[in-house]
Amino acid sequence: RLRGDRPTGHPFTADSLTRIIAVTSGKGGVGKSTLTANLAVALAGRGLRVGLIDADVFGFSIPGLLGIADAKPTQVGGLIMPPRAHGVAVISIGMFVDARTAVSWRGPMLHRTVQQFLTDVHFGDLDVLLLDMPPGTGDVAISAGQLLPHAEVLVVTTPQQAAADVAERSGLVARQTGQTVIGVVENMAGLAQPDGSVLELFGSGGGAETAARLEVPLLAQIPLSIALREGGDAGEPIVLRPGDAAGDAITRLAGELA
Numbered sequence: 630r631l632r633g634d635r636p637t638g639h640p641f642t643a644d645s646l647t648r649i650i651a652v653t654s655g656k657g658g659v660g661k662s663t664l665t666a667n668l669a670v671a672l673a674g675r676g677l678r679v680g681l682i683d684a685d686v687f688g689f690s691i692p693g694l695l696g697i698a699d700a701k702p703t704q705v706g707g708l709i710m711p712p713r714a715h716g717v718a719v720i721s722i723g724m725f726v727d728a729r730t731a732v733s734w735r736g737p738m739l740h741r742t743v744q745q746f747l748t749d750v751h752f753g754d755l756d757v758l759l760l761d762m763p764p765g766t767g768d769v770a771i772s773a774g775q776l777l778p779h780a781e782v783l784v785v786t787t788p789q790q791a792a793a794d795v796a797e798r799s800g801l802v803a804r805q806t807g808q809t810v811i812g813v814v815e816n817m818a819g820l821a822q823p824d825g826s827v828l829e830l831f832g833s834g835g836g837a838e839t840a841a842r843l844e845v846p847l848l849a850q851i852p853l854s855i856a857l858r859e860g861g862d863a864g865e866p867i868v869l870r871p872g873d874a875a876g877d878a879i880t881r882l883a884g885e886l887a
């Protein structure tokens with residue numbers, strides 16, 4: 630369709646066939662980006678056409694997690710061609726700024742960036758578009774809510790009960806913009822020890838607590854995993870190597886969402 634036909638200026642309108650899933654969290658460091666990158670690769674592994682927008686503008690990490698830290702998009706006829714990694718078409722602010730440049734933009738600039746990622750990037754026909762949102766309830770969350778009011782939202786949190794407040798709030802902001810919170814993912818859940826005991830580094834119950842408060846299902850519990858973390862550091866998503874409890878939990882989640 631012509632751009633003029635699109636009321637919102639981008640192709641991912643409510644009547645498009647692309648499912649949009651925004652991954653959000655109350656605070657940073659809960660594994661939101663790691664989960665999003667792995668989820669995207671797992672969905673692509675099921676044969677879906679997957680796009681991933683790294684909307685975590687200040688803390689972009691998706692290119693590194695997918696092993697394309699140095700990839701640059703090409704431009705064709707005014708459109709931006711997104712680099713691909715493990716079957717996923719990826720766009721990130723990290724592809725446009727120097728790695729050591731701090732991004733310190735105000736709201737309008739952030740809004741334009743999200744809008745441009747939706748409008749000017751040639752994703753082609755997608756089955757699923759994932760967005761790695763910045764943590765919290767700031768400008769990007771509000772812009773994404775305005776631009777994609779029909780998006781579904783996954784809230785990521787840890788087992789820590791004290792994190793449930795901020796996690797709940799990130800879901801509530803999404804809901805205020807009309808988006809639908811489809812569930813909670815608890816990351817960094819208990820790690821099974823060789824002796825059969827479970828190391829609960831971050832306590833337990835935070836995922837269930839957040840899900841109960843938002844009245845949505847707890848869709849997955851992803852254990853602490855050294856292999857998951859190492860895969861992220863190496864740019865080789867763990868879901869590509871079955872057998873790790875965390876990776877397998879994300880693969881199951883992809884199966885439920887597909």
Ligand code: ADP
Pocket residue numbers: 654656657658659660661662663664690816817818851852853854855857858859861862875
């Ligand atoms: P966020 O996007 O929420 O800020 P990241 O995805 O960047 O979080 O993850 C923060 C850190 O925690 C990273 O170093 C990542 O490798 C690590 N991490 C994430 N999930 C797990 C997990 N289940 N087990 C072990 N380390 C994890």
